Amino acid sequence: MAGSGTGAPVGVLALQGDFREHIRVLASLGADAVPVRRAEDVRAISGLVIPGGESSVMDKLSRAFGVAEPLQEAIADGMPVYGTCAGLIMLSDRIVDGIAGQQSLGGLDIAVRRNAFGPQTESFEVDLDVPKLGEVPMHAVFIRAPVVDEVGEKASAMSTLDDGRVVAVEQGNLLGTSFHPEITNDYRFHEYFLERVRRVGYSS
Numbered sequence: 001m002a003g004s005g006t007g008a009p010v011g012v013l014a015l016q017g018d019f020r021e022h023i024r025v026l027a028s029l030g031a032d033a034v035p036v037r038r039a040e041d042v043r044a045i046s047g048l049v050i051p052g053g054e055s056s057v058m059d060k061l062s063r064a065f066g067v068a069e070p071l072q073e074a075i076a077d078g079m080p081v082y083g084t085c086a087g088l089i090m091l092s093d094r095i096v097d098g099i100a101g102q103q104s105l106g107g108l109d110i111a112v113r114r115n116a117f118g119p120q121t122e123s124f125e126v127d128l129d130v131p132k133l134g135e136v137p138m139h140a141v142f143i144r145a146p147v148v149d150e151v152g153e154k155a156s157a158m159s160t161l162d163d164g165r166v167v168a169v170e171q172g173n174l175l176g177t178s179f180h181p182e183i184t185n186d187y188r189f190h191e192y193f194l195e196r197v198r199r200v201g202y203s204s
């Protein structure tokens with residue numbers, strides 16, 4: 001199980017958003033999951049989940065709390081990170097339709113469009129094919145979700161909607177989904193992330 005094999009715990013960025021759900025899911029998969037709010041928390045983890053929520057608020061808080069810079073260093077240093085929804089926005093190199101001055105941590109060579117489904121479509125659910133995670137389709141919940149507008153050379157798509165829009169990507173040790181597996185009961189993305197955490201054995 002993760003946790004016993006990883007040494008350092010796995011962090012969940014806990015400034016805003018649905019971090020509690022991710023901590024619960026990671027713990028249910030055997031990981032030692034801890035909230036991350038400050039620079040010193042970043043030094044103690046072997047991987048990080050960035051939850052859904054509101055990316056512009058998460059961006060401001062992460063800079064105000066002094067946690068953005070150590071996270072950027074850890075990302076550049078190869079720490080495995082999984083971002084869902086707002087977390088995907090935080091991980092993307094380019095944001096389309098961000099609020100004025102909005103920044104991201106970056107790392108994924110992608111452009112992400114915030115609130116890509118418009119105000120009428122606050123949320124919806126679909127079954128997605130994610131070939132890398134097996135043949136069974138994944139039931140995915142989208143809530144004021146972003147989409148990946150542009151997948152750069154270094155990143156690759158893991159899943160698309162029927163219309164071809166990309167909603168899951170990976171690049172090296174970074175993983176991102178537009179949707180929220182933590183509020184369903186299909187945790188294949190979390191398992192995939194924890195496998196990576198165990199394999200990499202990151203420590204700062």
Ligand code: GLN
Pocket residue numbers: 051052053054055056084085086087089114115143144145146
């Ligand atoms: N619309 C939010 C944002 O821009 C993301 C929504 C979510 O995380 N469910 O950050």
